[in-house]
Amino acid sequence: MTKIPLPGTPVRGSKSGSPIMALLDLLGRRWAMGVLWTLCDGGVATFRQLQERCETISPSVLNARLKELRAAGLVDHNGKGYVATDLGQELYTHLEPMGDWAKKWALTLKD
Amino acid sequence: MTKIPLPGTPVRGSKSGSPIMALLDLLGRRWAMGVLWTLCDGGVATFRQLQERCETISPSVLNARLKELRAAGLVDHNGKGYVATDLGQELYTHLEPMGDWAKKWALTLKD
DNA sequence: TAAAACCGCTACGGCTATCATAGCAATATT
DNA sequence: AATATTGCTATGATAGCCGTAGCGGTTTTA
Incomplete structure (x- = not known):
């Protein structure tokens, strides 16, 4: 299990x-970012639907990213599937213009 | 040597x-993103200065990222050191509000 | 009511990326 | 001539990612 980077705990580039x-x-x-993007861009999705939308993601990595994004409060799972939180x-509004x-x-x- | 992701070539999540x-x-x-951030936030820097600013980055990874960012046209090296291109x-203006x-x-x- | 489909995962083995550390050849400074 | 600084590269260990297979549980279909 990988360590989840959260503010206030040591992370890459900042011990504090x-x-x-x-x-x-x-x-x-x-x-x-691909998972967050895909989720916000396409709306609620089950684990397997997310997997399809991402085309080439492996379930273990998807699961790892979902755990991290949930721990970070960016993603949640209501009974129906995964959703981005408020x-x-x-955060996505900052990501979107990058498109x-x-x-x-x-x-x-x-050129 | 790692493959550098550029639009128009197969990348993660999109074969096209x-x-x-x-x-x-x-x-x-x-x-x-850390390298781009550090470079834009702190201004021109030599390889080793960048290394210091990033605190814990290894030279091999820094070198790899710099190659990629240069190939992508985001970073350049004038005689004095590394700089972000226009x-x-x-792109940094989109990154900055995330701070x-x-x-x-x-x-x-x-909470 | 039994089969089929879908749910969220987890296990596995192999490969790739990243890590920390050491050091090298070239140039600039003292 | 010695020292420091430049941009890296080499190495060997560890952690991350990949694709595939499949499990136990619920829901839908025949």
Whole structure:
């Protein structure tokens, strides 16, 4: 079982666990942002639906990321499936503009 | 040598390499956002200065991330040291608000 | 009521990424 | 000529990730 990075506990880049470093540690794991993105972008989803939406994620990693995101209060599981919490949605509003930025980025790289 | 995720090439979560998935793959690597953050937040830095600022990053990983970020056009090296490009700075403007958000997040988790 | 499908996972073995530490060749400084 | 600084690279250990298979439980279908 992996250690879950939370503010106030030692994380990568900050022994005291500064909030931003804890966040970057949390999100800087394979599929962490992808799962949050997929969940916010597509709405409620069961474990297996999430798996499908992510196309190539393995269940063990999906499970690990979900545990972390839940512990961080970004994702929750109501009886029906996994959902982003208000906190998670709020973080997503910062993530979302990166979608448009990425398109521009793709064009820039063509030259 | 690791494959560098760029839009248009197969990446995690998208075989066609959709821009956002390429970006999430690029940034979803250990220290990727941390390096960009540290560089933008603290200004130009030599390899070793970056290493110090990141506190616990190993030179091999720093080197790997720098290669990727340079290939992605987010970071560059002028004779003096490493710098974020205009593109990199622009992406950072989307990253930066997460700093404040993270502080709020830290408070929320205390309850 | 029995079969089929779906639920959230977990186990496994193999590969890749990351880690900390040491050190090297080249240039700049003293 | 010696020292310090530059950007890395080598190494060997550990942790993370991958794909596949499948389990025990609930819900839906025939």
